[in-house]
Amino acid sequence: MAVSFSTRAVLFSNLILAPAAAQFTGSAACAECHQPQWAAQKRSAHSYALSRRADVWSFGAGRQASTPVSRLDPDHYLEHGLSQYTRSNSKALTPGHTSPTGVKYRVFDPGAQILRCFQCHSTGKLAFTREFGIQPAELGVQCEACHGPGADHNQLLRPKMLNPAGLNDLCGACHRQPPKPGEDVNWQDPWNVRHQPVSLSQSACFQKGNLSCTTCHDPHSGDVKSTCASCHPTVTHKTKITTQSCESCHMPKVAAGSHLTFSNHWIGVYAPRKPLLPLPRSKGAAGPTAR
Ligand code: HEC
Ligand code: HEC
Ligand code: HEC
Ligand code: HEC
Ligand code: HEC
Ligand code: HEC
Ligand code: HEC
Known part of the structure; x- marks a missing residue:
């Protein structure tokens, strides 16, 4: 799908392109001590946001859809023009695409579009194979995508400290x-x-x-x-x-x-069959019992 990037993507690169010294261990290393979190995480869509069969990467856990991505030639990847949709169990145009031929991305494009696909759908640092193929460290969104590199347990992000x-x-x-x-x-x-x-x-x-x-x-x-x-x-x-x-x-x-x-995560009062925008809030709305 066509993805546009806000400047806030900076936060994201800080998260993934962590300090050079920081080492990712992979989620298997967390399992022995954090079994409940591990078990819950392994049944989430996060865990399966990226998979690979032979030479084709599959983006999306398939809760709603998955989109194949494959390497076209040494310099390019192809986001396929047809995605698999779960509810209708059918193939149809990938969101944002206008033809089934797909969209070609240069690996070292200044916008780094295809690299960004892999960053959001995998965990740890991206690397390259000797032939410049993209090589994610761990597939899917796993422990260290949110908690940061885990080799030094003291450095982990503890989200309970966040507002x-x-x-x-x-x-x-x-x-x-x-x-x-x-x-x-x-x-x-x-x-x-x-x-x-x-x-x-x-x-x-x-x-x-x-x-x-x-x-x-x-x-x-x-x-x-x-x-x-x-x-x-x-x-x-x-x-x-x-x-x-x-x-x-x-x-x-x-x-x-x-x-x-x-x-729609804009929680509000909606008119029937108008799910995009809530009705304007009435001045002095009682918000009856909201504390
Ligand atoms: C050898 C056992 C062990 C391993 C391996 C381990 N942890 Fe922990 N972890 C603990 C213990 C014990 C605590 C509680 C003490 C503390 O807060 O440091 C903890 C605390 C945490 C907390 C903070 C909990 C809170 O209440 O805020 C997070 C987050 C966490 N671990 C994530 C991870 C992640 C992610 C990994 C894998 C990269 C990992 N841990 C690997 C034993 C472990
Ligand atoms: C590293 C990127 C990343 C981060 C950080 C992230 N997510 Fe996600 N999230 C994804 C991706 C990718 C998917 C799509 C999974 C799929 O393919 O269906 C997703 C899907 C989800 C879903 C849908 C699950 C389902 O069953 O369909 C929920 C809910 C969700 N995320 C909540 C969260 C929450 C809450 C946080 C913060 C605590 C968070 N995410 C942080 C990338 C991320
Ligand atoms: C900024 C992070 C980010 C980037 C970059 C990104 N994705 Fe995602 N992707 C997500 C999140 C978050 C979701 C979950 C959306 C939801 O369910 O609300 C998701 C969901 C998906 C899904 C499941 C269907 C859906 O819409 O929920 C597919 C397929 C997918 N992404 C493919 C791709 C491809 C291919 C690229 C690169 C062209 C890409 N993504 C780039 C974060 C990202
Ligand atoms: C999508 C982001 C995300 C991922 C992936 C993730 N965590 Fe967490 N984790 C959180 C958040 C947010 C909290 C704080 C929950 C709260 O405040 O209630 C948390 C809390 C924790 C805690 C503290 C105890 C608790 O359950 O509140 C531990 C331990 C922990 N995570 C370990 C892990 C391990 C191990 C993995 C991988 C199997 C993992 N986390 C994957 C976001 C994530
Ligand atoms: C007031 C409760 C509430 C809050 C807060 C909330 N969600 Fe949700 N979220 C829901 C409900 C309810 C669903 C629908 C679940 C279903 O259909 O099974 C949902 C669905 C989702 C999905 C699946 C795709 C979709 O849009 O239906 C994602 C991804 C998601 N939430 C991410 C987030 C993220 C990220 C945040 C924080 C910015 C967040 N949610 C905050 C209640 C909430
Ligand atoms: C059939 C649709 C419908 C359902 C189900 C529903 N609401 Fe509402 N809600 C409305 C409408 C319409 C209003 C606008 C005023 C009214 O009718 O009372 C409203 C008003 C509200 C308000 C006050 C908004 C204001 O004006 O300040 C709150 C809070 C609220 N609902 C919470 C809830 C909660 C919590 C539930 C579940 C227990 C719920 N609603 C279930 C339709 C619904
Ligand atoms: C963390 C507390 C919290 C939760 C959880 C929460 N709300 Fe609210 N909600 C509020 C507050 C505070 C207001 C503002 C009340 C006011 O203006 O006096 C509000 C306002 C509203 C309004 C009025 C919105 C408007 O624009 O007039 C509706 C409707 C509503 N909530 C519904 C819900 C529904 C439905 C859920 C669950 C999906 C939910 N809220 C969850 C705290 C919460």
Whole structure:
């Protein structure tokens, strides 16, 4: 897919291109002492964000889609024009592509696009084979993608020390950072819903409630653990809410293209069948029981 990069990608390069002395050990080295985190992580989509069969790399764990990438010639990689979509169990155009022929990337392009694909979908430092083939250290998003190089245990990032904004930055390194003040976001483009930190940053829950990604997601399995009730224990609705979940109305699903669906992390009040942008907040909205 066509990926554009914000200047905030700097944070990301700091995370991955860690100090020269820092050594990555691979997640297997963490397993013996951190079994619960390891087991949860191994059933997450993160763990399978990149795989390889023979000469074809497969990007995406297949929860929604996977896109093949292969080496075309010594200088180029090809992002295939057809991706495999899980829900429809069919092949169709890769997001952002206009033909099935695929998109060619130079390995040493100044924009480093193909290298960036591998960086976000793997862990540790990228290396090159003797023939300049891209060689990730560990496939998928594993322990050290978030905790940093693990050879010196004292140097590990301990996310418990981070405040909610810091946690969102950690996840935003790959899921995209929230817009900087004054930065324009096209809220009519459903593709932006794919960048959860961007949407979440607009929510009153985040702005007034100090919400982070890990308030709702287990960072290791990715599962949604708890959500609304911790801050909104009792809500009196004018609307009849029957048996629907809170998220179905306040974090509605958005179709990005015909094959992908994302949950709108801009938590708000939505009009029926208008899942992109919430209704404007009424001045002095009671926010009935939000603490
Ligand atoms: C030999 C056992 C051992 C290995 C191997 C090990 N750890 Fe730990 N880890 C511990 C112990 C014991 C603690 C608790 C004491 C402390 O905080 O240092 C801990 C604490 C942590 C914490 C902080 C927990 C908190 O409460 O904030 C993180 C994060 C962590 N380890 C990640 C890792 C990662 C990632 C790896 C692999 C690169 C790893 N550990 C390898 C034993 C280990
Ligand atoms: C090193 C890059 C990277 C970082 C850092 C990262 N993610 Fe991800 N995340 C990914 C990729 C790549 C996928 C897509 C996996 C796939 O192929 O479906 C993903 C998918 C997910 C999913 C979807 C899982 C599913 O079952 O479909 C959740 C939830 C998620 N990430 C949450 C988080 C949270 C929370 C954090 C921060 C604690 C975080 N991520 C940090 C790269 C990252
Ligand atoms: C800045 C980090 C980053 C870069 C660069 C990146 N990805 Fe991803 N990729 C992600 C994250 C995060 C997700 C999870 C999106 C979600 O589910 O919300 C993801 C998901 C995917 C998926 C699963 C389908 C989907 O949309 O969820 C595929 C396939 C994929 N990426 C392929 C690629 C390819 C090919 C490239 C290079 C052209 C690339 N990615 C570059 C972070 C990145
Ligand atoms: C997507 C980012 C991400 C990945 C990948 C990841 N962690 Fe964590 N880890 C976190 C966050 C965020 C926390 C803090 C959770 C909290 O504050 O509740 C955490 C907390 C921990 C802790 C402290 C105890 C706990 O569970 O809160 C340990 C130990 C740990 N991680 C080890 C690991 C190991 C081992 C791996 C690989 C198997 C791993 N982590 C992979 C983000 C990640
Ligand atoms: C208020 C709770 C909440 C918060 C906070 C939250 N999420 Fe989610 N997230 C959800 C729910 C609910 C889903 C939908 C799960 C499902 O459909 O099974 C979801 C789905 C996702 C997915 C799968 C793709 C999609 O969009 O449906 C990703 C990736 C993700 N979240 C990442 C993040 C990241 C990164 C953050 C922090 C910026 C975050 N989430 C904060 C509740 C939350
Ligand atoms: C960490 C606490 C926290 C969590 C978790 C949380 N919220 Fe909120 N939420 C708040 C706060 C604080 C406000 C602002 C209330 C105010 O303005 O008085 C708010 C506001 C709202 C609003 C009003 C938004 C608007 O734009 O008018 C809605 C709707 C809402 N929350 C729904 C939810 C739903 C649904 C969930 C679960 C998916 C959730 N919240 C999770 C703290 C939270
Ligand atoms: C059928 C859709 C629907 C469901 C399900 C739903 N809500 Fe709402 N919610 C609304 C609408 C519409 C409003 C606007 C005012 C009203 O009807 O009370 C609203 C208003 C709110 C507000 C106040 C926003 C303000 O004006 O300040 C909060 C907080 C909230 N909902 C939280 C929740 C929580 C928590 C759940 C799950 C227990 C939930 N909602 C379930 C549709 C829904």
